[in-house]
Amino acid sequence: MRAVGVTELGGPEALRIVDVEPEPLGPGQVRLRVEAAAVSPTDTHARSGAYADRDPVKTPPWVPGMDVAGVVSEVGEGVDHLAVGDLAMGIVVPFGPFGAYREDKVLPGDSVVRAPRGATAVEASTLPMNGLTARLALDLMGLQPGQVLAVTGAAGAFGGYVVQLAKADGLSVVADASEADEELVRGLGADVVVRRGGDVADRIRQHHPEGVDGLADGSVQDELVLPAVRDGGAVATVRGYRGNGERGLRVFPTLVRKVATDRPALDRLRRQVEDGAVTLRVARTFPAEQAADAHRALEAGGVRGRLVLTF
Template sequence: MRALEVTSFGAPDVLRLVERPDPRPRSGTVRVRIHATAVNPVDWWVRRGTMADRTPHLSFPFTLGFDIAGTVLDSADGFTAGQRVVGLYPWFVEGTGQGTNSEIIHADPRWLAPLPDAVDWATAATVPLNSLTARQSLDLLGLAPGATVLITGASGAVGSFAAQLAVADGAEVLAVASSGDEAYVSSLGVEHVLSRDEPHRLVEAIRKATPHGVDRVFDAALIGTPLLGAVRDGGGFVSAVEAVAPAPERGVTVVGVHAKPNSAQLADVIGRVAARDLHTRVAEVLPIAQGAQAHRRVEEGGFRGKLVLTF
């Protein structure tokens, strides 16, 4: 099988495409042949060594990748050989350095959900990590119908899922869109779309719309502490990355989210994607041999949607 390996911490050119033996069947898991996997910011953070403190026992070479979009090779635990599946690989929890940048992986069946035929491989690869981060963040916020929630980064993969899911949950959503992406965010069902601006100006705009502050904030754009002023006293704040979550004040509850595999939640989301009730964007699809190029482009930014690698 092919695998895109990280040979040392550093720039994208530390990535190498290699041939490795196909993994053998293993008790308690099913093997999945990966057809597509997204490149997420966390991938290049790990590759650069930014998150080395979370992986002290990791040795080189290793493979990255969180998003599973592929075909089951073994009939077991409710899945049949040849079945299309989508799933979230808990890369940090597993700690083996064997992610979805490998052509064949071992997966716990509890990580997986059936993939409807209506969803192509590339689209499916954009769903697991991003949608589960969004869903579980909203759950942490404990949104009640009619509650006001501010979602930053609503043009991005995580934020756009959060905006759509919050609207479906019955919340009143204020969403921050990148410049030029306001129409897209509005098309997701969001009534209050704010253009990205300096944090203090953004807080002023939010306070103008909701003088007492919003009930909840999901900070997918990682603005952090400057955004806390947008939340009412006693409200809630969830950061997509715990390390940049602000210190609590005024009774505001502040937590970071760590997305976990959840087959029921993923089955619900991918079903809504298949029905076109939820939308996701693919910026470009590249073969796994161009993995270094994909990482370079993700670091540079400036595109809309996810970059997807295919085998």
């Protein structure tokens, strides 16, 4: 069976079509005939070897990918929320050859739900990982309606979902953006947009002198942006940053693997897409054979929306 992976960790050129064994289907599991797999920074880091010491599989090939969408081809005993023939989307916890970049993928039933009504497989594949990460970040911070959330990297996939989900939760949102992205970020629902850059904390404080109640740091600015948050406020980070211990800030590293089987959360995201509260953004598609080009494009920066491999 075809997959896209690496036999030697390295740059985008290391990606190639590899042959992998089909995964057996067990009770409570779902098999998808994969049509689309979104590309994320996590995938590029995995390809280059950043997570090699965590992978329990020490022999190649290694197949990246955390987002998948396709047609249900088989369901295991106990799965009753999906049927053969459904277009579905799921989140993958990749290891060894079992990432999302493969034409046939078996997942826990609780990691898969129907695709949003009217969405294509390509569109649906952009939601699970970033959407669940954004939802988890908001849940960890526990802000209440009317409180103020700052979002860095608001034009990106994670940041964009945070903005939309925060607005659906009744929060006020101040977000950063370049001049070129300001219209996009306002369109996602941000109440205030400040210019991105090294002084973004000061720019946020100009609008909220007492500091914001929470921060979702999608652009990984870490301690540089902490001054934007009031004493005792909440911060969600996406690369394991745990704060500097100052001012009683409550810092929550947001690890999506912890909610990879939270089917109610994933299904809630599906409904919010159908209701128009959440927007699926596709930047460009690449045939699976051109995965290296997709990784190069992502690492070059400036991508708005998701890059998606098609099978």
